Amino acid sequence: MSGDKFKVTRRQALSLLGAGAATLAMPSLSAAQSGDKVTLLHGAGAPLLGWAPSFIAEALGYYKEEGLTVERIINGSGPAGLTALVSGAGQGLITAPGELLIAAARGQKLQVLFAESNYQAAHLVISKAFAAQYGITSDMSYDQKLAAAKSFKNFRCGISTPGSLTDLTARTVFKNVGLIPGSDAQIVPLGSVPNAMAALSSGNVDGFAGASPAPEQAEEQLGGVVLFSVGKDEIPGLRPMAGPVLEARASDVEENPDLYAALVRADTRALRTIIEDPKQAGDTFHKQSFAKLEKPFWDVVWQRNSSLFTSPYVTKESLEAWVTMGMVPGVTDPKSIDIGAVIEMKFVDQALQKLGWKVPA
Structure with missing residues (x-):
């Protein structure tokens, strides 16, 4: 290859x-x-x-x-x-x-x-520390996660590049939960989903938008939590x-x-x-x-x-x-x-x- x-x-x-x-x-x-x-x-x-x-x-x-x-x-x-x-x-x-x-x-x-x-097998995943801060666990219902996400402050979300599907995923989630980019949340372009996962590991972002299997890897290897998923129709308009x-x-x-x-x-x-x-x-x-x-x-x-x-x-x-x-x-x-x-x-x-x-x- x-x-x-x-x-x-x-x-x-x-x-x-x-x-x-x-x-x-x-x-x-x-x-x-x-x-x-x-x-x-x-x-x-x-x-x-x-x-x-x-x-x-x-x-x-x-x-x-x-x-x-x-x-x-x-x-x-x-x-x-x-x-x-x-x-x-x-x-x-x-x-x-x-x-x-x-x-x-x-x-x-x-x-x-x-x-x-x-x-698109896209998800928005958050770090173990950020999930703990807001009391979010992987077994919570969609409504419970949605309610918790509406209280996010200073959420730093990694994406690959502006205008990409990862960017759309992040912005759609923000809109759905009432977060304002630049105020309640920051979109951080990192060039690629692997880079976003590395930034999550180092604590430079609180979450990232990406396609499988990266979000599941973040769960397995870093203790992250998949917050919303296109496959479950949890991100409006993307399915x-x-x-x-x-x-x-x-x-x-x-x-x-x-x-x-x-x-x-x-x-x-x-x-x-x-x-x-x-x-x-x-x-x-x-x-x-x-x-x-x-x-x-x-x-x-x-x-x-x-x-x-x-x-x-x-x-x-x-x-x-x-x-x-x-x-x-x-x-x-x-x-x-x-x-x-x-x-x-x-x-x-x-x-x-x-x-x-x-x-x-």
């Missing part, structure tokens, strides 16, 4: 995404150029739970059986990942769809091909938002439909394994990407987040929710983006038909 590449700021990414025709003029990666090697970009600093189908597809040999050899590049963030994709650095990008929708609003021709997971998706340039998809059909078939097979044999899938993903985590702890994380994986389809409504929640700068009306042109689910349809699999209701 390659190291962090294409590290850019969100502002630099938005500038590139606004380049429109200039970016689209980049030569696309054709099957003749790449053979059976596929470069998958990843818009985060480390593997996330929501990427499970792709990693399981690789570990169980599903890509190999489709004639594909996968190289992965961890790009560090969604903006950096999409910048790499539109500049021709890879055939696919696995990330949250926010930056893609920004690009689509500016005329870029990009498509979403597969739902790696169906919502309907699409989770990590497989993205590609429309020109690449048009030139190499067989390549993308193979990718989606492999990922769909992996999703089926997750749903029908969760133990095998969880054990495989643990060995593939999270072997440093103790197996009993990993089993808890995997089971706790099982509802992430229900369908390979990305819906129009799940992308529109990104606009509604303010995650597409400059766009307030979902209808201003041709989301119908962004969503391309024909490969999912073909995969399900070939596999003879009906997604459970």
Whole structure:
């Protein structure tokens, strides 16, 4: 797996995404150029739970059986990942769809091909000391935690970067409990979720917003408490938002439909394994990407987040929710983006038909 590449700021990414025709003029990666090697970009600093189908597809040999050899590049963030994709650095990008929708609003021709997971596995976790200060325990009800959070003062919450999903998670929690950023609470950009976890350990923040398994690690290793969770629908508006998706340039998809059909078939097979044999899938993903985590702890994380994986389809409504929640700068009306042109689910349809699999209701 390659190291962090294409590290850019969100502002630099938005500038590139606004380049429109200039970016689209980049030569696309054709099957003749790449053979059976596929470069998958990843818009985060480390593997996330929501990427499970792709990693399981690789570990169980599903890509190999489709004639594909996968190289992965961890790009560090969604903006950096999409910048790499539109500049021709890879055939696919696995990330949250926010930056893609920004690009689509500016005329870029990009498509979403597969739902790696169906919502964002985001949580807000607080430190052991902060939880004790307000009498919060992990077994308290949502209403009890909500009441306690309304009395927070000087809460320092770590996020990855401004404008990111972690930023949205923190700000949405603040709004829900009546905290005013800059007064009752401080948002502290730390560059990545691992950095936020380190800051929690050192006492430089009182909590952080992040995706699984980092919040659960903070519980297990640091005695932290997961305060609110998207999976439990405890952070208003976030559960309907699409989770990590497989993205590609429309020109690449048009030139190499067989390549993308193979990718989606492999990922769909992996999703089926997750749903029908969760133990095998969880054990495989643990060995593939999270072997440093103790197996009993990993089993808890995997089971706790099982509802992430229900369908390979990305819906129009799940992308529109990104606009509604303010995650597409400059766009307030979902209808201003041709989301119908962004969503391309024909490969999912073909995969399900070939596999003879009906997604459970």
